[in-house]
Amino acid sequence: MKVKILDTTLRDGEQTPGVSLTPEEKLRIAIKLDSIGVDIIEAGSAITSAGERDAIKKIASEGLSAEICSFARALKQDIDSAIECDVDSIHLVIPTSDIHIQYKMRKTKNEILEQAIESVEYALEHGLVVELSAEDATRSDFNFLKKIFTEGINAGAQRICACDTVGVLTPERAYDFYKKLSKLDVPLAAHCHNDFGLATANSLSAIRAGANEVHVTVNGIGERAGNAALEEVVVALHSLYNIKTNIKINELYETSKMVARLTGMYLQPNKAIVGENAFAHESGIHANGVIKKAETYEPITPEMVGHKRRFVLGKHIGRSLLKKHLERLKVKVNDKQLNEIFQRIKELGDKGKCVTDADLQAITEDVLGIPSKKIVEVQEVTVVSGNKVTPTASVKLKINGKEILESSTGVGPVDAAIKAMKKCLDYFADISLEEYHVDAITGGTDALIDVMVKLKYKDKIISARSTQPDIVMASVDAFVSGANRLLLEVYENENIRA
Structure with a gap:
C-alpha cells in the first residue's frame, strides 16, 4: 500500500494568522515540496487575489512533477479563477454540516447538493481533475454526506475528501468514519485539523481505515491549532505502520527549517521529528543509553530525517556523558577530577546555565590546574x-x-x-x-x-x-x-x- 500526500502548506498553511507569502516564496516552497516527493501541491486559492493567482501560475508553469491543485468553493467564479491559473486539479469544497449550511451558506440541503453537482460538472468540462471535499464532514449528517459524495462521484468527481474541519474526531471515531466512506470505492482523502492535538493520530486512523490520500502541512501550520503535520504523518506511516509514501524522509528537517524561515512560524523545541530537541539528550540515564546504543532512547535515528543528535551539558548530565565530552576534547582526568568537574557543571545547571564547550574547557583547566592560556x-x-x-x-x-x-x-x-x-x-x-x-x-x-x-x-x-x-x-x-x-x-x- 502506498499513500498519496497532498500538501496544503501554501493554502491552509498560509491561512495561519500572521503568515503571508510572496509569489516568489510560494514558488520556492513548491519547488522544495516537489523535490521531496509530494504528490499533490495545493498551491493556493485562486479566487483570493491577483497576487495569489500570480503565485499559482508561477507554480503551475514550473514543470513540476507534482499535480498542482487550487482550492475552490463550489462557485463558477472560483473554478474560472483556477482554470485561469492552468492548474491540474481543484480541491472543490462544499459545506455539508447543518451548522454550516444553515448559518454560513443560508441554503437548503437540496440547494447545496445541486451546487456541488453543477460545480463538479463545470470543472470536468474544463479539463480539471476534481477532488470533491466535504467541509465540516465530521459534524455532518452521515446520510447527507454520503449522498453528496455519491452524487458527486456519479457526476464524475475522481476523488473525495472528508474534512475534520474543527478537529473533533478521535482516533477511534476517525477509523469508523473513514471506514464507511472507503466503501464508496473511489480514492478517499483525510483532511484533519489539530484543535485537540489529534490531527496526526486521526490521519493515521483514517489511512488504516482505507483512506489512500492524506492532506498535511509542513510543521503542522494552519488555521487555529493547525493541520496534520507532514513530517509526523509520513514518518509514523513509515516507521510504525510500514506504509510507504513517495516522500524523501531524509529531507524533512531541511524542508521544515525552510518553511519555518519563510513563514516566520518557528517551531517549539520539542516539536516531534523536526524540533531542535527532538534528538537532544541531557539526562544522564538517557544519554548513557544513547551513547551505548541509540535505540535505547531514540525510536528513529536523527539521520533518517536529516536531523542531528545533540548532547546537552546541564544539571541532568551523567558521568558517562561527561567523560565522553572530555574525551572529545582530548582531556584525560582521574575519578576525583571527573567528580569535581561533574559537580561544577551541576552547580551551573542549577543556576539555569547551559554549559558550553568553552565553559567545560575552562572548568576542566581550572580543576586540572592548567594555566588558562589564551592566544x-x-x-x-x-x-x-x-x-x-x-x-x-x-x-x-x-x-x-x-x-x-x-x-x-x-x-x-x-x-x-x-x-x-x-x-x-x-x-x-x-x-x-x-x-x-x-x-x-x-x-x-x-x-x-x-x-x-x-x-x-x-x-x-x-x-x-x-x-x-x-x-x-x-x-x-x-x-x-x-x-x-x-x-x-x-x-x-x-x-x-x-
Missing part, C-alpha cells in the same frame, strides 16, 4: 547600529601579546563585529567562519542567546558556543573561544606570524 583575548568591543545608520563595529583584540584594533561595517551589528574580529585575526591566521547559528533559549526581551559557530583554520574545523543575554557579545565570545581552540592546537607545531 586571543577580547579587550574592547563597540557597536553602533540604528535607523539610517550603517551597522559598524570596532574591536580591540590582544593576540599573542599584541593589541590589534580594527573596525568594519556589516548588514547588522553581529556581522560587523565578526568582520572586525576577522580583520584583527588576519594578521596572524586565516580563520574562516563556516557556520553561524543562534537560538533564544528563554522567552522575553532578556532571553539568553545561545550562539554556535564553526570555524576553520587550514584543514581543521571546530565548533564553539557561547550563551549570554547580549547577542553581539555571545557571538564575539563564541568566535574568540573557537579561535583560541584552533590556534592553541597548532601553536606548538606552527610559527604563527606576529
